[in-house]
Amino acid sequence: MSAEESASTRRRDAVRAAVRAGIIDADRPVVGLLDVRGVRDAVAALHAAFDGAAPVLHAFAVKAASLVPVLRLLADEGMGCEVASAGELALARAAGVPPSRTVLDSPAKTHAELREALARGIAVNADNREELARLDALVRSAPTGSVLGVRVNPQIGGGSIGAMSTATDTSKFGVALRDEGARAWLVRAYAERPWLTRMHAHVGSQGCPLPLMAEGVRATYELAEEVNRAVGRRQVRTLDIGGGLPVNFASDVVTPTYRDYARLLAATVPGLFDGRYGLVTEFGRSLLAKSGTVLARVEYTKSAGGRRIAVTHAGAQVATRTVFAPASWPLRVLAFDARGRPKTGDPVPQDVAGPCCFAGDLVAVERPLPPLETGDHVALLDTGAYYFSNHFQYNSLPRPGVYGYACAEGRSDAEGGSPSTEEPATEDRVRFVPVRRPQSLDELVEESGGGPHTGGLSALR
């Protein structure tokens, strides 16, 4: 069985087991499922692709899956964390990720965040000239063990999704390298600050072709070489090449792979892997996306204007980008019956709608699927990054529970094909562990200003 086939078999077993185990039911009609083996395999592929001469820190971009047990799993597999807020830093700390393996990026770091990072020895990439001035003051005021760098925007252009493209001419991120005078300013800025020993670029994310990303790394590398020539020593010692490997949302095939990207980098920037520079990477989506599934119950089915509609419990609250920008973020949807078995039947076009009260809350439009019925389930695939971990609290829909799953090894593949009418034992071999409890209504009320503040507005005259 190929890696893709075994991942899809694990997913199918997990759906069945989740229904059987009751981690999804009428009262908790949507859940996030995470394939722990898939995550481990992705991390292993990343390590293998960059396993070469240069020392490398793979820092997971926490925003892609801001769940403490996920960060701990990744740390156990040898990863650090890239954080972009005090909240993300708190999650990384809660997961036990040491400061020496934590990198702080963010376009809007506060004084307090910078001070804390430098006190703890967390690496910081300054986003802009003003932030560099703040670092000057902090470095003068107290010694720090932090590795400090500057984020550059190589301004090499964008990919197919504007909102995911961070290296356009006018991007809000980093010091714009091609703007008039910027290059000379950067070289001087490094020359004047011997403690600036890192250079960072993150060219973009989903929708950016690999050659564009590699060009961004090349521009960063060349600037580092120029700085080191200008100062006459190897001042810039590490290059942080960001994340952004795009994910294939169209099938179970993992493409492009980390190996594809590492090969292209080696060809485009030969000096990158010769051992003179340490490397930092900041991948997010590509590590988690394919290991996550949103599973939701079909509450009702109906038709309108000749269109079949399945009203499910997965909408904008768990698939925000797909609902608001469906052309950029299409998701595959699988149909399962009330017992969690793959549905059969001739596909007919259906809208898969969510529970939110706005007309655009659709995760798929006119999607050919076996006819869905009330009590069935739909699975939104490849949702392990930026989906169930990035809840959107529309309609006060509670955050769903998230569970990690693993399937015990060694089962026969007898039921690998069409679903049998027998109850195979495969789902009994699936084990679940909670990653995040489903949010209770009490917690939701509390988070929405309930409790001691309830009468506050009425008392104000």
Ligand SMILES: *Cc1c(COP(=O)(O)O)cnc(C)c1O
């Ligand atoms: C979001 C982000 C990443 C991760 O991007 P992915 O597309 O999820 O790999 C890495 N670095 C920075 C600075 C980011 O903002």
